[in-house]
Amino acid sequence: MRYAKRGRLRFTSHRDFARAFERALRRAEIPMGYSAGFSPHPKISYHGAAPTGVASEAEYLEIGLARLMDAEAVRVALDACLPAGLDIEECLPVAEGTLAERIDASRWQITLPGLDPSTVDAAGKIFLATAAIPVERPTKSGRRTVDARAAVVSLTVADSEPTGSCAILTVVVRQVTPAVRPDDVIAALATVAACVPTAPARAIRLAQGRLDDSGQLTDPLAPERAAALAARESVPDTLDGAQR
Amino acid sequence: MTAPDSLFPRLEPLLPRVAKPIQYVGGELNATVKDWDAVDVRWALMYPDAYEVGLPNQGVMILYEVINERPDALAERTYAVWPDLAALMREHGIGQFTVDAHRPVAAFDVLGVSFATELGYTNLLEALDLAGIPLHSRDRTDAHPIVLAGGHAAFNPEPISDFIDAAVLGDGEQAVLEITDLIKTWKSQGRPGGRIELLLRLARTGGVYVPRFYDVDFLPDGRIHRVVPHRADVPFRVHKRTVMDLDEWPYPKQPLVPLAESVHERMSVEIFRGCTRGCRFCQAGMITRPVRERSITGIGEMVDRGLRATGFEEVGLLSLSSADHSEIADIAHGLADRYEGTNTSLSLPSTRVDAFNVTLANELSRNGRRSGLTFAPEGGSERLRAVINKMVSKEDLIRTVSTAYAHGWRQVKLYFMCGLPTETDADVLEIADMAKDVIRAGRAAAGHRDIRCTVSIGGFVPKPHTPFQWAGQAAADTIDHRLRLLRSAISADRSFGRAIGVRYHDGKPGIIEGLLSRGDRRVGAVIEAVWRAGGRFDGWSEHFSYDRWVGACSDVLPAYGVDLAWFTVRERTEHEVLPWDHLDSGLDKEWLWSDWQDALDETEVDDCRWTPCYDCGVCPGMGTDIQIGPTGRTLLPLTPA
Numbered sequence: 001m002r003y004a005k006r007g008r009l010r011f012t013s014h015r016d017f018a019r020a021f022e023r024a025l026r027r028a029e030i031p032m033g034y035s036a037g038f039s040p041h042p043k044i045s046y047h048g049a050a051p052t053g054v055a056s057e058a059e060y061l062e063i064g065l066a067r068l069m070d071a072e073a074v075r076v077a078l079d080a081c082l083p084a085g086l087d088i089e090e091c092l093p094v095a096e097g098t099l100a101e102r103i104d105a106s107r108w109q110i111t112l113p114g115l116d117p118s119t120v121d122a123a124g125k126i127f128l129a130t131a132a133i134p135v136e137r138p139t140k141s142g143r144r145t146v147d148a149r150a151a152v153v154s155l156t157v158a159d160s161e162p163t164g165s166c167a168i169l170t171v172v173v174r175q176v177t178p179a180v181r182p183d184d185v186i187a188a189l190a191t192v193a194a195c196v197p198t199a200p201a202r203a204i205r206l207a208q209g210r211l212d213d214s215g216q217l218t219d220p221l222a223p224e225r226a227a228a229l230a231a232r233e234s235v236p237d238t239l240d241g242a243q244r
Numbered sequence: 245m246t247a248p249d250s251l252f253p254r255l256e257p258l259l260p261r262v263a264k265p266i267q268y269v270g271g272e273l274n275a276t277v278k279d280w281d282a283v284d285v286r287w288a289l290m291y292p293d294a295y296e297v298g299l300p301n302q303g304v305m306i307l308y309e310v311i312n313e314r315p316d317a318l319a320e321r322t323y324a325v326w327p328d329l330a331a332l333m334r335e336h337g338i339g340q341f342t343v344d345a346h347r348p349v350a351a352f353d354v355l356g357v358s359f360a361t362e363l364g365y366t367n368l369l370e371a372l373d374l375a376g377i378p379l380h381s382r383d384r385t386d387a388h389p390i391v392l393a394g395g396h397a398a399f400n401p402e403p404i405s406d407f408i409d410a411a412v413l414g415d416g417e418q419a420v421l422e423i424t425d426l427i428k429t430w431k432s433q434g435r436p437g438g439r440i441e442l443l444l445r446l447a448r449t450g451g452v453y454v455p456r457f458y459d460v461d462f463l464p465d466g467r468i469h470r471v472v473p474h475r476a477d478v479p480f481r482v483h484k485r486t487v488m489d490l491d492e493w494p495y496p497k498q499p500l501v502p503l504a505e506s507v508h509e510r511m512s513v514e515i516f517r518g519c520t521r522g523c524r525f526c527q528a529g530m531i532t533r534p535v536r537e538r539s540i541t542g543i544g545e546m547v548d549r550g551l552r553a554t555g556f557e558e559v560g561l562l563s564l565s566s567a568d569h570s571e572i573a574d575i576a577h578g579l580a581d582r583y584e585g586t587n588t589s590l591s592l593p594s595t596r597v598d599a600f601n602v603t604l605a606n607e608l609s610r611n612g613r614r615s616g617l618t619f620a621p622e623g624g625s626e627r628l629r630a631v632i633n634k635m636v637s638k639e640d641l642i643r644t645v646s647t648a649y650a651h652g653w654r655q656v657k658l659y660f661m662c663g664l665p666t667e668t669d670a671d672v673l674e675i676a677d678m679a680k681d682v683i684r685a686g687r688a689a690a691g692h693r694d695i696r697c698t699v700s701i702g703g704f705v706p707k708p709h710t711p712f713q714w715a716g717q718a719a720a721d722t723i724d725h726r727l728r729l730l731r732s733a734i735s736a737d738r739s740f741g742r743a744i745g746v747r748y749h750d751g752k753p754g755i756i757e758g759l760l761s762r763g764d765r766r767v768g769a770v771i772e773a774v775w776r777a778g779g780r781f782d783g784w785s786e787h788f789s790y791d792r793w794v795g796a797c798s799d800v801l802p803a804y805g806v807d808l809a810w811f812t813v814r815e816r817t818e819h820e821v822l823p824w825d826h827l828d829s830g831l832d833k834e835w836l837w838s839d840w841q842d843a844l845d846e847t848e849v850d851d852c853r854w855t856p857c858y859d860c861g862v863c864p865g866m867g868t869d870i871q872i873g874p875t876g877r878t879l880l881p882l883t884p885a
Contacts, residue, residue: 008252008269009503013264016505019505019509020501022555022557023273023556026555026556027552040587085271199257
């Protein structure tokens with residue numbers, strides 16, 4: 001399943017989303033598979049959630065059902081039971097393996113208010129030319145330093161007219177531990193080139209997937225999409241209807 | 245009035261800079277946003293604590309729905325804002341806002357604040373200040389909302405009487421509708437006489453207390469001489485409200501489900517209101533009389549509709565003593581049947597020490613976990629339990645917990661109070677013996693040693709409208725001393741090792757709660773001084789500062805010839821005028837006094853549901869009756885949707 005976290009609901013933390021999602025499963029009466037044991041849990045695996053406050057068009061999760069269901073029907077029912085802003089975008093039956101093997105990087109779009117694209121472009125060049133950029137991040141147990149540079153595969157600034165209102169940055173970042181987040185990249189730009197937006201920057205995750213040799217991200221749902229297409233072509237229409 | 249702009253666009257850029265921003269965003273499942281211009285009367289409902297505590301509050305949820313069901317009114321919710329966001333709001337000139345449509349609280353007709361505890365008073369001042377509403381009722385103009393207090397603490401609103409315009413005692417469902425009607429009429433007439441006229445109209449109903457129409461005179465020794473209205477057209481006493489027939493008020497129908505984590509991750513269904521067990525320390529049991537049960541079928545419908553509307557996994561069957569419902573066995577059995585195999589768990593909070601309750605708990609957990617059961621003996625010794633009228637013998641307790649451990653429950657939690665009237669060190673030390681006996685009996689019953697007992701102890705705070713309203717509160721030092729003795733008595737015996745855990749709080753916060761509970765109008769200046777010195781979130785140990793309260797008391801109270809101890813540890817005499825005497829909870833003051841004397845004589849009183857009336861005064865005074873079953877009805881299996 002691919003889902004999105006949009007608008008004001010980007011302030012939903014991953015734990016918040018997980019609770020809301022599990023309640024939506026119950027309201028939508030999705031026949032969930034449950035784990036065994038003292039306290040059974042519905043079978044759900046979440047993959048690398050976007051940080052609280054960051055919007056995303058490309059979050060992924062897998063669920064295990066107790067019986068076969070039409071994937072699109074599951075998507076529609078779940079989406080109807082989630083608030084607008086937490087939106088289930090795609091739902092496909094698993095074709096092979098797990099999603100975890102097909103995701104190792106993210107593409108983020110970061111909007112920096114009050115900065116000129118050329119300024120950010122120059123800062124980005126310095127960023128890419130630097131070997132390591134340690135930045136500090138506040139955590140529950142004080143401050144912690146991470147390197148914001150090594151995980152960044154590419155950093156580009158959109159060619160827009162220099163309106164002076166904002167610059168739009170696209171970064172592809174490897175999913176490493178500790179994770180490098182959009183905030184870290186923004187902090188790094190401020191460190192290396194004093195490139196500071198006039199209002200809080202807004203980030204959105206546009207895609208996740210596996211990095212290929214050309215530095216592009218492959219669609220993690222590609223095998224499922226192919227399998228679904230093949231199935232549709234091989235099954236007569238009448239049977240398709242009977243399955244529901 | 246044209247609709248005020250949403251504050252959200254200005255708030256949004258600040259949210260990445262604060263903790264748990266989701267709590268300020270709104271958009272909860274089952275939340276309602278109505279068109280501002282399409283209604284006549286607008287309520288902002290506040291729970292004066294953090295969102296995570298306030299959101300699950302049943303009172304606010306019920307009134308929110310009751311008001312929003314009216315086509316001519318709307319209600320939105322607002323909660324206490326944490327200091328990180330409050331600082332940013334002040335810096336950017338953003339007022340206290342509702343989470344529903346992010347409208348400024350100052351733009352509403354009424355700000356209704358529900359006080360479950362007095363420790364929310366500083367948060368009221370913070371919200372008023374953030375909202376740009378003058379702190380003092382006398383400084384407000386027709387442009388400001390009516391600030392209305394409700395909830396249990398409103399049974400003595402005197403300490404906040406400078407800051408509120410009015411208070412409602414008792415059940416709010418019908419009261420908010422009548423107040424809405426009154427405001428609607430007054431507005432449609434062109435607001436004759438301004439806010440004073442509106443407050444007068446509210447006061448004349450006899451069910452709304454408007455402190456500014458009453459004068460409090462003091463005696464030279466600091467006690468109250470009298471409290472009287474200074475106008476002929478407002479009543480001497482203000483009466484509490486009582487909703488009869490709970491089946492007619494099946495709220496909340498659509499419980500709110502937040503995205504943020506809250507303190508109660510479950511749905512609650514109130515199975516009855518009121519309690520006549522007569523525990524003398526319990527303000528809730530005294531001020532919510534008589535008992536009014538929701539019928540078994542009414543409960544079944546609320547559980548079914550609520551689960552469908554929310555997707556919660558757990559349902560709590562709520563009341564002051566849930567096992568006392570006349571049809572609780574059928575309710576437990578019927579619900580367990582209905583939800584068998586659905587991973588829906590049912591729970592029964594607030595149970596008494598009674599083996600029957602273990603049977604109920606077994607039934608409710610038929611297809612789920614058996615982790616922990618909670619019982620509340622409240623007093624350590626049999627003598628003390630007679631004083632507080634909690635009729636539980638040690639044998640009852642041992643039998644009950646043995647049954648629990650034998651049925652696979654691994655953990656039993658026992659609630660006690662420390663600092664009860666007439667209590668001695670020896671009474672508290674008996675808790676240690678009791679806990680050890682519980683473990684001994686439990687190990688024998690379970691046949692293994694893997695069981696635990698947690699003893700949880702809170703300091704007792706005497707409350708208005710209870711037989712203990714005259715009692716001298718135990719000093720913080722006394723409480724701390726007894727808790728130390730108890731802890732060492734428990735840990736002295738190695739054979740119990742980690743089988744017995746103790747959870748406790750120190751005595752200081754209780755003293756401040758005591759000041760606010762039984763305080764009078766002179767305490768208002770203390771609350772204001774504490775707030776000005778930075779006091780917020782006094783219910784949170786990391787924010788509460790005893791020294792700040794003590795400092796404010798010594799700055800403010802000497803001018804009146806009284807002090808913190810005068811309000812707390814001082815025992816009152818029979819004929820002293822109490823600050824809340826003009827507020828009628830239905831309880832007869834003479835009965836309360838005789839029950840206080842019975843307490844001192846260690847004489848117990850039975851529950852009037854099963855024995856003759858003992859004349860507490862509520863039913864005849866309020867025109868109400870005990871409403872209990874059995875109805876004889878049962879829960880049928882649900883038909884699949």
